[in-house]
Amino acid sequence: MAASISGYTFSSVCYHSANSNADHEGFLLGDVRQEETVSISDTQISSAELLQVVEIHHHDPCAQLFSFYDYAGKVNEESLNSILKDRRKNVIGWYRFRRNTQQQMSFREQIIHKQLTQLLGVPDLVFLLFSFISTANSSTHALEYVLFRPNRSRYNQRITLSIPNLGNTSQQEYKVSSVPNTSLNYAKVIKEHGAEFFDKDGVMKDIRTIFQVYSALQDKLQAVCGEVEQSERVKEKIQEDVNKLKQQIALRKRKTAEEERRLREAQNADSHSTPEENTEPCEASPLSGITFPTPSAPERPSTSPNPPSYTDLMSQDDSLLPSSSPPTSAALLPRPQAVGSPGHPTPGPTVMGLGLGHGLGLGLSASSNPVTTPSTPYLGNGDGSSSDSLDRQAAGQEDDEEEEDDDDDEDSSEYENLVSEGAHLPMVSASVLAQGRPAALSPDGDARGSQAT
Amino acid sequence: MNNMSPEVALHRISPELRPLLCSVVRNGRVGLDSTNCLRVTDLKTGCTSLTPGPCCDRFKLHIPYAGETLKWDIIFNACYPELPPDFIFGEDAEFLPEPSELPHLVHWDAGNPECLLQLVKELIQQYHHYQCLRLRESSRLLFEYDSLLEDPNYGRNMEIYAGHKNSWTGEFSARFLLKLPVDFSNIPIYLLKDVILLLAGQICQDTALDPGEDVALLSVSFEDAEATQVFPKLYLSPSIEHALGGSSALHIPAFPSGGCLIDYVPQVCQLLTNKVQYVIQGYHKRREYIAAFLSHFGTGVVEYDAEGFTKLTLLLMWKDFCFLVHVDLPLYFPRDQPTLTFQSVYHFTNSGQLYSQVQKSYPYSPRWDGNEMAKRAKAYFKSFIPQFQEGAFANGKL
Numbered sequence: 017m018a019a020s021i022s023g024y025t026f027s028s029v030c031y032h033s034a035n036s037n038a039d040h041e042g043f044l045l046g047d048v049r050q051e052e053t054v055s056i057s058d059t060q061i062s063s064a065e066l067l068q069v070v071e072i073h074h075h076d077p078c079a080q081l082f083s084f085y086d087y088a089g090k091v092n093e094e095s096l097n098s099i100l101k102d103r104r105k106n107v108i109g110w111y112r113f114r115r116n117t118q119q120q121m122s123f124r125e126q127i128i129h130k131q132l133t134q135l136l137g138v139p140d141l142v143f144l145l146f147s148f149i150s151t152a153n154s155s156t157h158a159l160e161y162v163l164f165r166p167n168r169s170r171y172n173q174r175i176t177l178s179i180p181n182l183g184n185t186s187q188q189e190y191k192v193s194s195v196p197n198t199s200l201n202y203a204k205v206i207k208e209h210g211a212e213f214f215d216k217d218g219v220m221k222d223i224r225t226i227f228q229v230y231s232a233l234q235d236k237l238q239a240v241c242g243e244v245e246q247s248e249r250v251k252e253k254i255q256e257d258v259n260k261l262k263q264q265i266a267l268r269k270r271k272t273a274e275e276e277r278r279l280r281e282a283q284n285a286d287s288h289s290t291p292e293e294n295t296e297p298c299e300a301s302p303l304s305g306i307t308f309p310t311p312s313a314p315e316r317p318s319t320s321p322n323p324p325s326y327t328d329l330m331s332q333d334d335s336l337l338p339s340s341s342p343p344t345s346a347a348l349l350p351r352p353q354a355v356g357s358p359g360h361p362t363p364g365p366t367v368m369g370l371g372l373g374h375g376l377g378l379g380l381s382a383s384s385n386p387v388t389t390p391s392t393p394y395l396g397n398g399d400g401s402s403s404d405s406l407d408r409q410a411a412g413q414e415d416d417e418e419e420e421d422d423d424d425d426e427d428s429s430e431y432e433n434l435v436s437e438g439a440h441l442p443m444v445s446a447s448v449l450a451q452g453r454p455a456a457l458s459p460d461g462d463a464r465g466s467q468a469t
Numbered sequence: 470m471n472n473m474s475p476e477v478a479l480h481r482i483s484p485e486l487r488p489l490l491c492s493v494v495r496n497g498r499v500g501l502d503s504t505n506c507l508r509v510t511d512l513k514t515g516c517t518s519l520t521p522g523p524c525c526d527r528f529k530l531h532i533p534y535a536g537e538t539l540k541w542d543i544i545f546n547a548c549y550p551e552l553p554p555d556f557i558f559g560e561d562a563e564f565l566p567e568p569s570e571l572p573h574l575v576h577w578d579a580g581n582p583e584c585l586l587q588l589v590k591e592l593i594q595q596y597h598h599y600q601c602l603r604l605r606e607s608s609r610l611l612f613e614y615d616s617l618l619e620d621p622n623y624g625r626n627m628e629i630y631a632g633h634k635n636s637w638t639g640e641f642s643a644r645f646l647l648k649l650p651v652d653f654s655n656i657p658i659y660l661l662k663d664v665i666l667l668l669a670g671q672i673c674q675d676t677a678l679d680p681g682e683d684v685a686l687l688s689v690s691f692e693d694a695e696a697t698q699v700f701p702k703l704y705l706s707p708s709i710e711h712a713l714g715g716s717s718a719l720h721i722p723a724f725p726s727g728g729c730l731i732d733y734v735p736q737v738c739q740l741l742t743n744k745v746q747y748v749i750q751g752y753h754k755r756r757e758y759i760a761a762f763l764s765h766f767g768t769g770v771v772e773y774d775a776e777g778f779t780k781l782t783l784l785l786m787w788k789d790f791c792f793l794v795h796v797d798l799p800l801y802f803p804r805d806q807p808t809l810t811f812q813s814v815y816h817f818t819n820s821g822q823l824y825s826q827v828q829k830s831y832p833y834s835p836r837w838d839g840n841e842m843a844k845r846a847k848a849y850f851k852s853f854i855p856q857f858q859e860g861a862f863a864n865g866k867l
Contacts, residue, residue, distance in 0.1 A: 037516050038546040081546065087553050088568035088575045116513035117527060117544060123556040126565055154518045170562070 019142065019163050020178045021072040030159060032077045033113035033146055042077035043100065044109040044144060046070065070108055070142060070175075073198070076100065089127040093135055109142035109163075117147055119162050129166050140165055142175070478509040481525045485550035488582035493530070499590050501628050501648045501686055502533045502704070507589075516547055526550075534593065535600075535630035535646040536688050541592075543585075553577035554585070556592070566595035603631035609695055610643050616731040622650045623734060642692050647734060649685040651741045656683075656712050657752045657777070683709045687721075687737055689730060699724040703737065713744050714800050747801055754839075755779065755798045758807075761839030762796070765847060784814075787854045791815075792861075793823075794850065803835040809846075811857050816865025824865035826857055 033040045053065040076099070078084070084095040100107060110132065112125060121129070121143065133141045143164045150157045163177045197203075215221050475494035482490050490509065497507035508531040516524045526547035532539040542557035553574055558564045568574055573588040604611045610631075618624040626648035683706045692698035703719045710719070721737050755778035762781055763770055771782040771793070781796040793812040799805040809828040816824040831849050833842075 034517075037520065038548040039515060039544075081549060082552060087577050088571075090568070114544065115515045117515075118542060118557055120557050120562065122542075122544065123558065123565065125555070127568065150518055157518070 017068045017070065017140075017165065017175050018178065019070040019072070019175050020180060023179055023182055025072055025075060026179050026182075029075050029077075029111065029113075029144075029146070032075075034148070034159075036113070039081060039115075040077065040113040041081065042075050042111055043103075043107050044072050044111055044142070045074040045076060045103055045106040046072040046108045047106075048108055048140070068140070070140075072108065072144075074103075074106075075111065076103060085124075085128055085131075089124045089131075091128060091131040091135060096135065104136065107136050107141075108138060109144060111144035111146065113146040113148070115148040116150065119145060119147055119160060121145065121164060121166060126166065133167055140167060144177070475509065478512055478528070481512050481523045482528075483514075483524050483526050483545075483547035483550065485579075486526060486545055486547065489579070489585040490528075492582045492586050493589065497586050497589070499532060499586075499593050500534050501626060501646055501684070502536075507532055514547065515544070520547075530589070532589070532593065534596070535628035536644050536690075537630050539596070551579045553579075553588075558596075561596075561599075564596060564599050566592060566599070570595055597628060600629045600631045604629060604643060606631075607643070610691060613645070613691075613730045616729065617645070617647070617734070620731065622738075623647050626650070642690065644691070645689045645730065647687045647689070649687055649734070649738045649741060651685050651738060651745060653683045653685075653709055653712075653745060655749050656709070656745060657749070685709065685741055687734060689724065689733075697726065699726075701733070701737070703741075713748060747804070751800060751802050751804075752778065754803050757839035758798065758802070758842055759839075761843040762846070765840075765843040785850065787851070787858075790854070790858050792854065792857065806830070806833045806835075809849075811853070813857070813861040813865060815867055816861045817867075818865060824861050826860060828853070 029042070032042070048068060048070050051067045051069055053067065054062050055065070056062045078099060084099055085091045097104065110129075125143065125145075129141065129143055133139065143166055144161060145164065146159065146161050148157065148159050161177065163175045164173050165175055166173060213220055213222070215224065478494060479487055479491060493507055494509055499507065509528050510531065511529040512525040513527050514520070514522075514524045515526050524547045526545040528543055530541050530543055532541065539561075540559045542559070544555040544557070546552055571588060571591045573584055573591055577588075578584050601614060604614050614627075614629060617627060628646040630644045630646070632642040632644065684704075685706075686704040688702045688704060690700045690702075692700070701721060701724050703721050705713070705719065710716070721740060724733055759773050759778045759781055762783070763773070766783050766785070769783045769785050771784050773781040779798050781798070783794040783796070785792060785794060791814045793814060795810040795812065797808040797810070799807065806829065809831065810825055811828065812823050812825040814823070818824050831853075832845060837845065
């Protein structure tokens with residue numbers, strides 16, 4: 017058997033009891049229900065457990081002692097009825113409060129209990145005993161409560177009384193008890209304001225709204241899925257094209273290499289040769305064919321420290337290291353349109369910082385274009401006012417560094433420019449290198465001049 | 470809260486309840502064992518802790534019963550002093566007296582100071598009935614009880630405590646406390662008087678002034694239902710015990726195995742009665758003895774115990790030799806022989822005492838009467854004195 021009492025009923029009983037200046041007693045109203053638990057385990061098919069649960073919903077305090085019984089402990093049924101009135105059928109027990117006594121039923125309590133059991137017709141009438149114990153110096157007071165069912169055998173009389181939510185509810189779940197809320201006021205308020213929260217079916221409105229949001233999200237998700245699928249297919253197609261092109265390029269390379277070999281062999285055989293003519297185109301082609309990876313370059317050559325990491329890797333010449341950003345060699349690079357670039361065409365033959373990772377830069381030293389010192393090799397003219405140059409530089413650089421595989425699609429205006437200037441190969445001469453160093457210092461931007469200094 | 474003196478208890482209890490407790494504590498004697506009176510402990514209050522004192526209205530009452538002490542809680546309400554109390558019967562959770570058998574509860578009158586005491590007496594009676602009912606668990610013990618009940622001498626002065634069944638061994642024990650119908654009224658007062666003075670010291674501490682009537686209680690403990698382990702014990706009130714010669718008076722024969730109370734108890738009773746008779750007789754005999762000596766020795770008597778007649782001192786002269794004779798009469802005179810102590814008036818021993826010699830064996834017979842004893846004593850003195858004189862001169866110094 018188990019018993020439970022709601023927190024407010026318990027506190028109400030305590031309140032009445034603690035405020036009385038003598039012993040106090042009253043009746044407990046509530047419900048008794050049977051709970052059957054069927055448990056199925058591996059070892060047995062099912063076992064049913066019957067549990068009787070006593071729930072205390074209300075209490076009915078007696079105004080004074082001996083109100084329904086006399087000195088001999090005989091219960092007067094009329095007085096009992098006048099106290100209980102129509103609540104008599106809800107009585108499931110009674111309680112008594114006495115201070116500083118033992119937790120044991122007293123002589124008179126036992127006599128009264130027997131009579132009440134008979135009169136009220138409740139076979140398992142319970143008795144709740146409160147005792148209030150104070151220490152001698154009144155420093156500690158303890159309220160103890162024990163629930164008895166005296167009609168059972170002597171050894172099985174105490175029942176545990178549980179008070180739901182008496183404890184730390186931040187750690188445990190707040191339990192909703194099955195004690196019905198019989199307050200009229202509560203019912204009225206809920207009825208009045210219920211329409212704001214519940215729709216006509218009794219389902220909370222919020223739930224519907226949330227469900228709608230959920231559905232919308234699901235739809236969008238489906239649509240996006242479709243889009244993703246399509247773009248993936250496009251990508252796949254493009255990838256195939258790229259692969260094809262690569263194959264073609266490789267094929268062409270092989271062919272030209274073979275031709276060259278044949279030519280050479282033929283030339284050797286003839287001992288007439290004009291290799292120079294070949295070289296340029298030869299040189300040009302591989303160069304043009306070769307795609308350069310674009311390192312990340314700084315926008316402001318002077319200020320950014322980056323570009324050069326790539327440069328560092330590729331350049332064999334430390335001096336090329338970039339305190340300054342090297343001019344772009346537009347000629348070499350297939351120039352895609354830089355993102356956000358102002359689109360300045362690169363100026364004439366700009367000496368490029370070969371260090372920018374165009375490893376070919378060094379290889380290009382063969383080029384004999386010494387003069388192609390750009391009007392703006394470096395940031396500056398030295399006086400710091402080089403917005404134009406900077407811009408150009410930036411553009412150049414960007415142009416320089418960016419490279420995409422999709423040559424076909426691009427606006428290749430710059431590309432054409434570059435190609436036309438392809439003859440001017442970037443100088444990798446020492447002058448360039450020298451320029452790299454102190455060029456920034458030259459007042460007139462003349463690399464040569466700086467070198468001289 | 471233990472061993473609270475009754476005065477303290479009375480001081481702390483709520484004023485309206487004081488008269489009721491007073492009669493319990495001061496005059497309260499319930500049961501056979503009236504040497505132990507009722508004790509009150511654990512005074513507590515049922516009022517809120519802010520109530521100004523004294524406001525105690527509930528306490529534990531210790532009641533001696535059949536060799537046990539019952540501890541019952543009595544619960545009043547100080548705010549409603551006219552209401553009757555409630556009881557918690559300690560460990561006897563199954564004791565539930567019928568209220569109709571408790572007239573002082575049904576017609577509780579808070580104005581009557583004796584009401585509570587009477588109610589407690591009624592409860593004890595009911596408790597006794599309850600215990601007797603419990604004896605039914607053992608047929609042997611029930612037989613003992615019934616047989617005693619029939620005897621008018623013992624039946625009405627019995628307290629039974631049927632102990633709880635020992636859950637380990639399944640043994641059932643019981644104790645019978647019987648008041649023995651022995652008449653102590655003829656015991657000479659002088660025997661009892663010493664004890665009263667002795668008790669006076671104790672009385673001031675914890676007991677009431679009146680040590681109570683003289684009782685002899687026989688407690689017989691049955692440790693098992695088959696009466697194979699039986700332990701009898703005799704309790705006498707202190708004055709009687711002293712009068713009968715101290716703790717030796719408490720020796721009683723062992724319970725015969727297979728015997729029963731209805732045979733044993735009268736036996737003990739008889740023994741006790743005999744002892745008392747002896748004592749009474751002894752007193753008279755001693756008186757006679759002393760009277761005889763007085764008449765025989767006349768002016769030779771220096772002093773004698775005029776109350777208990779236990780001592781006599783004579784100053785005699787023989788051939789110009791003076792000597793003292795101290796006669797000590799034992800309790801069980803004439804069965805036991807008086808002790809004669811001869812003392813020289815001239816000689817000292819090394820330790821500074823007067824030289825003396827004690828004679829315990831000399832011609833004597835308990836069947837002689839006082840006169841005869843006096844005569845024989847005189848003759849003995851004459852025969853013994855020369856010896857004594859020599860001894861005194863030889864061993865003593867002047």
